[in-house]
Every structure is written in structure tokens, then in C-alpha cells.
Amino acid sequence: MTLADVAAMAKVDRAVVSRVVNDDPTLNIRPETRQRVLAAIKELGYRPNVTARSLRTARAHMFGLFIPDFANPVYAEIIKGAEAAAAALGCVLVTGSATGAGLGGYMDLLGPGRIDGLLLAGSGEDTGLIEQLDRAAVPWIMLNRRSPAVDRYVILDDERAARLAVGHLVGLGHRRIAHLAGPSGADTAQRRFAGYSAAMREAGLPDGPIAAADYTPAGGAAAMGSLLAGPHPPTAVFVANVASAIGAMERVREEGLEIPRQMSIVAVHDLDLASYLAPPLTTVRMPLEELGRRGVSLLNGLKPDDSVEEILAGPMALITRASTAPPPED
Amino acid sequence: MTLADVAAMAKVDRAVVSRVVNDDPTLNIRPETRQRVLAAIKELGYRPNVTARSLRTARAHMFGLFIPDFANPVYAEIIKGAEAAAAALGCVLVTGSATGAGLGGYMDLLGPGRIDGLLLAGSGEDTGLIEQLDRAAVPWIMLNRRSPAVDRYVILDDERAARLAVGHLVGLGHRRIAHLAGPSGADTAQRRFAGYSAAMREAGLPDGPIAAADYTPAGGAAAMGSLLAGPHPPTAVFVANVASAIGAMERVREEGLEIPRQMSIVAVHDLDLASYLAPPLTTVRMPLEELGRRGVSLLNGLKPDDSVEEILAGPMALITRASTAPPPED
DNA sequence: TTGTAAGCGTTATCAG
DNA sequence: CTGATAACGCTTACAA
Numbered sequence: 001m002t003l004a005d006v007a008a009m010a011k012v013d014r015a016v017v018s019r020v021v022n023d024d025p026t027l028n029i030r031p032e033t034r035q036r037v038l039a040a041i042k043e044l045g046y047r048p049n050v051t052a053r054s055l056r057t058a059r060a061h062m063f064g065l066f067i068p069d070f071a072n073p074v075y076a077e078i079i080k081g082a083e084a085a086a087a088a089l090g091c092v093l094v095t096g097s098a099t100g101a102g103l104g105g106y107m108d109l110l111g112p113g114r115i116d117g118l119l120l121a122g123s124g125e126d127t128g129l130i131e132q133l134d135r136a137a138v139p140w141i142m143l144n145r146r147s148p149a150v151d152r153y154v155i156l157d158d159e160r161a162a163r164l165a166v167g168h169l170v171g172l173g174h175r176r177i178a179h180l181a182g183p184s185g186a187d188t189a190q191r192r193f194a195g196y197s198a199a200m201r202e203a204g205l206p207d208g209p210i211a212a213a214d215y216t217p218a219g220g221a222a223a224m225g226s227l228l229a230g231p232h233p234p235t236a237v238f239v240a241n242v243a244s245a246i247g248a249m250e251r252v253r254e255e256g257l258e259i260p261r262q263m264s265i266v267a268v269h270d271l272d273l274a275s276y277l278a279p280p281l282t283t284v285r286m287p288l289e290e291l292g293r294r295g296v297s298l299l300n301g302l303k304p305d306d307s308v309e310e311i312l313a314g315p316m317a318l319i320t321r322a323s324t325a326p327p328p329e330d
Numbered sequence: 331m332t333l334a335d336v337a338a339m340a341k342v343d344r345a346v347v348s349r350v351v352n353d354d355p356t357l358n359i360r361p362e363t364r365q366r367v368l369a370a371i372k373e374l375g376y377r378p379n380v381t382a383r384s385l386r387t388a389r390a391h392m393f394g395l396f397i398p399d400f401a402n403p404v405y406a407e408i409i410k411g412a413e414a415a416a417a418a419l420g421c422v423l424v425t426g427s428a429t430g431a432g433l434g435g436y437m438d439l440l441g442p443g444r445i446d447g448l449l450l451a452g453s454g455e456d457t458g459l460i461e462q463l464d465r466a467a468v469p470w471i472m473l474n475r476r477s478p479a480v481d482r483y484v485i486l487d488d489e490r491a492a493r494l495a496v497g498h499l500v501g502l503g504h505r506r507i508a509h510l511a512g513p514s515g516a517d518t519a520q521r522r523f524a525g526y527s528a529a530m531r532e533a534g535l536p537d538g539p540i541a542a543a544d545y546t547p548a549g550g551a552a553a554m555g556s557l558l559a560g561p562h563p564p565t566a567v568f569v570a571n572v573a574s575a576i577g578a579m580e581r582v583r584e585e586g587l588e589i590p591r592q593m594s595i596v597a598v599h600d601l602d603l604a605s606y607l608a609p610p611l612t613t614v615r616m617p618l619e620e621l622g623r624r625g626v627s628l629l630n631g632l633k634p635d636d637s638v639e640e641i642l643a644g645p646m647a648l649i650t651r652a653s654t655a656p657p658p659e660d
Numbered sequence: 661t662t663g664t665a666a667g668c669g670t671t672a673t674c675a676g
Numbered sequence: 677c678t679g680a681t682a683a684c685g686c687t688t689a690c691a692a
Contacts, residue, residue: 002685013663018687028661045465051385051443052685055668060381061439064424070406071602079400083427092439094394094424097413109391109422113381113668135375217606246606253608272401276547276576278583278608332669343679348671358677382669385684443684 001046009040017041021048058113061091063296065119065143066106068098072215072243073271074288078121078143081292089300091116098126112136117299119143119292139302143295146187151307154295157316158188158268161284162195162238164318165266168282169236170203173326174264178208178227178234180248182215182241192240192268208234213244220244224251235327236264242271245281249323260325270319280321287314331376339370347371351378388443391421393626395449395473396436398428402545402573403601404618408451408473411622419630421446428456442466447629449473449622469632473625476517481637484625487646488518488598491614492525492568494648495596498612499566500533503656504594508538508557508564510578512545512571522570522598538564543574550574554581565657566594572601575611579653590655600649610651617644 003014003021010017012033019027020037040046054060063086067075079095086093096106107129110118118133120126121143130150133140142153169177179196182189189212200207211226213219220239224247227237239245245267249259257263259279267274270285291312298308333344333351340347342363349357350367370376384390393416397405409425416423424445426436437459440448448463450456451473460480463470472483499507509526512519519542530537541556543549550569554577557567569575575597579589587593589609597604600615621642628638 003687004685014686015664015688016662022687024688030661033661047438047441047466049385049443049685050439050441051381051390052668053687055379055381055385055670055684056686056688058668070400070409070425071403073401073403076400079427087435092426092436094426095400096422096424097409105417106422108377109380111377111380113379136377217602246603250606250608272547273576273603276580278580333671334669344669345671345680346678348669352671360677363677379669382684383671385668385686386670386672388684 001044002049003046005044006037006040006046009044010036012037054113060114060116062115063091063093063117063119063299064106064110064115065093065095065121065292065295066098067095067121070097073273074242074269075121077288078292078295081289081294082119082296083292084289085293085296089296091300093296107132107136110136110138112138117141117302119295119299121145121295134304137304139299139304139306141295141299141302141308144188144291151309154291154298154308154310154312155188155191156286156288156291157311157313158191159195159198160313161268161286161316162192163199164316165238165268165284166196166199166203168266168318168320168324169238169264170199170205172236172264172324174234174236175205175327176208176232176234176236177205178237179210180220180223180227180237180239180244181210181212182244184212186215189240196238213247215241215243217243217247217250220247221251222247224248228252228255228257235262236266236324239265239267242267242269242274242281242283246273246277249277249281260323262328264324264327266318266324270317274319275321277323279323282321282324283319285315285317285319287312287316290314331374332379333376335374336367336370336376339374340366342367384443390444390446392445393421393423393447393449393629394440394445395423395425395451395622395625396428397425397451400427403603404572404599405451407618408622408625411619411624412449412626413622414619415623415626419626421630423626437462437466440466440468442468447471447632449625449629451475451625464634467634469629469634469636471625471629471632471638474518474621481639484621484628484638484640484642485518485521486616486618486621487641487643488521489525489528490643491598491616491646492522493529494646495568495598495614496526496529496533498596498648498650498654499568499594500529500535502566502594502654504564504566505535505657506538506562506564506566507535508567509540510550510553510557510567510569510574511540511542512574514542516545519570526568543577545571545573547573547577547580550577551581552577554578558582558585558587565592566596566654569595569597572597572599572604572611572613576603576607579607579611590653592658594654594657596648596654604649605651607653609653612651612654613649615645615647615649617642617646620644
């Protein structure tokens with residue numbers, strides 16, 4: 001079913017059909033002719049061949065989003081926002097993850113004209129990939145990751161999130177507040193740490209003990225172990241990530257401490273899951289969906305050389321659940 | 331950078347370049363000519379235009395996978411397997427989810443030649459979509475879902491999973507074993523229920539109480555409430571899904587019952603998460619990654635009219651953790 | 661108001 | 677051994 005078939009049936013030229021299909025506003029057509037064309041389209045069940053169209057127009061109406069790992073539920077929300085934004089633009093969003101081969105394998109297939117832009121979420125800085133993207137002139141933006149060498153990113157206000165969390169603990173009366181940080185390589189972790197430090201300073205409190213972990217339950221458990229081992233264990237911990245918090249809570253229980261009576265815990269990212277932990281976890285809700293949405297919006301119409309530097313303040317909120325309470329009387 | 335540029339530089343015809351690029355085995359070329367071509371390709375940084383190639387060959391080297399929701403971690407494993415299988419075939423796999431608009435919105439862009447096949451995971455039976463796919467002659471397979479009207483699916487052996495779980499509980503000495511089932515509309519839920527029933531019968535036990543829930547924590551909590559409300563509450567529950575199990579466990583705790591001393595729980599799907607619940611959850615590990623892999627393998631080379639009916643036995647295992655124990659002495 | 665024609669970058673089938 | 681040439685299905689000036 002091609003344009004030619006429709007044209008033949010409607011007894012007009014392919015050009016006319018094309019312009020009808022695309023609602024060309026400069027087309028001045030007799031209503032009856034348009035009807036004939038529309039009827040033929042319906043009759044034949046014609047659908048434009050997107051590949052041919054892409055080749056001709058050098059527009060794919062398709063954006064891509066790469067994430068490190070689908071198992072991380074944080075990305076589910078980002079994807080949701082990005083898909084919605086793409087749909088609003090009449091485009092599709094396709095998502096892929098960096099498997100063993102890295103993203104490089106995708107590049108062979110994501111050449112020019114095949115995709116209109118790429119969102120790189122959390123995949124560190126695969127310089128080889130970026131170089132290839134630039135050569136192919138496909139626009140890209142880093143999502144939720146910033147790196148010194150790059151002037152194209154959208155990130156969240158992680159510092160503010162940390163301040164919210166620490167402020168909550170301080171407000172409850174805690175003074176020995178530890179930080180279970182993210183991996184030092186992740187810039188989100190760095191910003192959350194900076195926010196923690198600033199908030200402690202502003203509250204007139206000294207930094208508590210600090211331990212870094214990757215964003216996994218196992219890492220969180222280990223780090224929590226070292227936080228508890230010190231001479232003056234904290235009464236509250238600000239955890240940089242909800243996955244780590246799951247492991248951390250388990251470790252606290254293993255040590256025979258009760259949450260929140262003897263240990264308060266608050267973490268970044270409010271996932272469904274948080275409300276089903278034991279006890280339900282107090283979190284900072286980040287505008288992840290908004291992040292995905294904004295990423296696609298910015299990507300749309302971005303020139304390969306434009307720079308984008310945006311820190312999304314967005315709606316951010318402390319979700320108070322049962323894992324935080326005033327510190328024990330001593 | 332097109333074939334023509336390379337051809338000009340190497341002083342050969344585009345056709346020659348094309349066949350060098352594609353390693354055409356029927357090409358008989360002088361080594362020095364080939365070197366010239368290769369050098370020009372490198373020099374110019376030429377990369378084939380995938381869109382043009384797709385238009386010409388009617389092959390996209392791209393498969394699609396549609397899932398209902400990225401937040402469901404079950405799909406993360408499926409995607410992982412599917413991406414790996416696609417990569418092994420030199421193709422990419424792109425994943426999308428059914429947002430408000432349903433998958434229909436994608437179809438405009440996933441026309442013929444743009445995608446070589448589609449895996450439909452768990453998205454019920456969107457008949458409109460399937461009709462469109464068939465018209466566009468793009469092969470598709472249902473993944474982890476079977477429906478009477480459809481002879482193209484790959485599913486897991488849910489019955490066997492249920493038998494494993496129930497067998498474990500029976501082995502521990504339980505006799506009053508309830509089933510917290512999935513939504514009656516889901517065929518996975520039906521098969522798990524069938525397996526439960528069969529296993530109970532074979533063990534000489536009567537069906538225990540049964541309550542259905544959607545595959546969410548909230549649903550699981552409610553259903554567990556009704557299981558506990560009966561006159562002879564069970565000593566163990568086989569839960570059809572790990573998300574429900576999370577809610578169910580919470581509800582059991584709220585009722586003041588201790589897991590596993592007073593209530594054993596085993597659920598289908600072994601997610602990372604399961605080992606971080608309190609207590610760690612005994613599960614049946616399903617070959618989800620294998621499911622994704624198999625889906626892509628079958629899709630590859632599938633003719634639009636071929637039928638595929640496969641029940642993946644795959645590696646399946648009971649992962650014993652702390653949520654199951656012998657029943658109380660009474 | 662509609663038709664003509666020249667591509668978009670490839671690949672496949674012939675010739676030579 | 678290599679070069680012409682005709683598609684693939686569509687868009688878009690421009691001509692009629």
C-alpha cells in the first residue's frame with residue numbers, strides 16, 4: 001500500500017495524496033477531490049511508510065532514552081515523563097539500557113535521520129559514544145548527570161533535597177545526624193552530600209559520620225554497618241538513595257535497634273515501595289517524571305551545538321512516614 | 331558523508347563501496363581497490379545511513395518490546411534478556427510502555443520497514459493494535475500472556491511454579507494453605523491458581539481459602555485481610571506475585587502475626603527486593619530473562635502468519651528464605 | 661486546482 | 677573485476 005496505489009485509486013497524483021495526508025496548509029484542493037483521496041486511503045488502509053518519510057525529511061519523529069539499568073525503579077518515573085512529552089510532540093520515545101557492550105552497539109543503528117535526539121540518563125560519560133553522536137549530528141542531553149566537560153544536561157536540585165531531609169531531622173531534635181552517601185563517582189551523590197553539609201553547618205551542627213555506598217541494598221547495609229560501629233553512633237541517618245536505605249534499614253534491625261525509636265532514617269526518592277517497607281520510609285519526593293518530560297522538550301529542536309544547562313527545581317516534597325521520629329531521651 | 335563521497339574519494343562506483351561495506355561474498359575485488367575504499371571510509375568517517383538502508387532492504391534491524399509499566403521490576407529482567415538476544419543478532423531492541431493513549435500512538439511510527447517485529451508483554455489483548463500490526467505485516471508475539479484467540483505466544487510454566495511453591499509448604503507440614511491469587515483477568519494468575527489446586531489435590535489436601543488481588547501491594551494487603559478473616563485461618567499462603575506479597579506481609583504484621591512462626595508466605599518471582607524484605611521472602615525464581623531472550627529469537631525470521639506456541643520450562647527454582655517455616659504446633 | 665520531476669542514500673541486477 | 681542504472685516510498689519546489 002503506497003502513495004502510488006492511493007493516487008491511482010483516487011485518480012490524482014501522488015503529490016496530491018502526500019499533501020492531503022500531511023494536511024499541507026498551502027494546498028488548495030477541491031473538497032470533492034479531497035474526499036476521493038480520503039476515501040481511497042481508508043479503502044486501501046494506507047499508512048505512510050515512516051522509513052521513506054524519514055529518509056526524505058531527515059526527521060525521524062523518534063527520540064531515544066538510554067539508562068543504565070531497567071531494574072532501578074527511579075528510571076521508571078523518568079521514562080514515564082519522557083514518553084508523555086514525546087507523545088505530546090507526536091513522536092515516540094524508545095528506551096534502551098547499556099548492556100555489556102555499552103551503548104556503542106546501538107550507535108551503528110542510531111545513525112543520522114534514524115533518531116532525532118538522545119537522552120543519556122546516568123550513563124556516566126561514555127566519551128566514545130558522545131563523540132559518535134556529535135559526528136552524526138544527533139543532539140543529545142545528559143539527564144540527571146552532570147560532568148565538567150559537558151555543557152548539555154538537565155539535573156535535579158539534589159542539594160535542596162538534602163536540605164529538606166536534614167532540615168526534617170534537625171526539626172525533630174536530632175543532633176548526631178550521619179550521612180549514608182552515594183558512590184563518590186556519581187555527581188548526584190556529590191550534590192546530596194554538599195546539601196547535607198550545608199544544612200548541618202547552617203543548623204550549627206558538626207558533620208556526623210559519613211559512609212559511602214553504591215546505590216544498592218547490599219552497599220547500604222555495609223555502609224550502615226560502619227556508621228553504627230563508631231564511638232558515638234548517630235540517632236538519625238540521611239541516606240542518599242532509597243535502594244541503599246533498604247539495605248541500611250535491614251542492617252539497623254540486625255543490630256537490634258528499633259526504627260524510628262532508636263534510629264531515624266530518611267532517604268532520597270519516593271518510590272511506591274517506600275510505603276511498604278517496615279517501617280514505611282520517610283523520603284524526599286523528587287520530580288523525576290518532570291525530569292523526563294523536560295529532557296524531551298529540550299531535546300526537541302535542539303541544535304547539535306546548542307548548550308543546555310538546567311537545574312530543575314520542580315515540585316519537591318518531604319514525605320513523612322514512620323521511619324523518622326524525635327531522638328531517644330538518652 | 332554518503333556512499334557517493336566515499337566512492338568519489340576512492341575513485342570507484344558507489345556500488346563497489348556498498349558491497350565492500352556489506353562484505354558481499356560474491357564480490358571479487360582487487361585487494362588494492364578494497365584498500366582504497368576502506369581507506370576512504372576511514373578517512374571520511376563514513377557511516378551508512380540506516381534509514382536509507384532500511385528503505386531499500388525492508389529490514390530495520392530493530393525489534394520492539396511493549397510492556398504495560400516500567401515500574402514493575404518483573405519486566406526489567408525480561409528486557410535484559412531481550413536486549414541481549416537482539417544484540418546477538420546484530421539488532422537493537424527498543425522498549426516502550428503503554429501510556430494513556432495505549433500502544434496505538436506508537437503504531438503511526440512503527441510502520442512497515444521501521445521495525446522487524448514486536449514483542450507484546452502483558453499488554454492484554456489490544457485487538458486494534460494487533461489488527462494494525464497484521465495489516466502492516468509486522469510479526470508479533472505475545473510474551474508472558476496467552477489468550478484464546480491468539481496462537482502466537484511464549485509463556486512461562488506458571489503451573490509448575492505454583493506446584494513448587496505449594497510443594498515446599500506441604501513439605502514443611504502445612505495443611506491449611508491459602509492462595510492469594512492474581513487478577514482473574516490475567517492468564518498468569520489462572521495458571522498459578524490451576525497449579526495450586528492441582529498440587530493441593532495431589533497432596534490430598536482440600537483447597538484453602540482463596541482471594542484475588544491485582545498485582546500490587548495495596549491489592550495484596552486487602553486480599554490478605556480477607557484470608558485472615560475466615561474462621562479457620564491458614565498457616566501458610568501461596569501468593570501469586572511478589573508485589574502482592576509485599577502488601578500481604580504488611581497486613582500480616584498489622585494483625586499481630588509473626589512471619590514465619592505463625593504464618594508462612596511464599597511468592598512467585600524472585601526479585602532482588604525479596605531478600606531485603608522483613609523477613610526475607612521465600613520465592614519461586616522464574617526464567618524471566620530467558621523469556622525475553624526466547625521472544626526475540628523466535629521473532630527473528632518469523633513470518634507474519636507463522637504460529638508460535640511455547641511454554642518455557644526453563645530453569646525454575648524455589649529460593650528458600652526466612653518467610654517460610656513449619657506450621658505452629660497448635 | 662493539480663501534475664511533473666528531482667531527489668533523500670542505499671542496494672540489486674545487469675552489463676561490460 | 678567494476679560501473680550504470682533502476683528501484684525503495686516519500687516530499688517539495690515549480691510548472692501547468
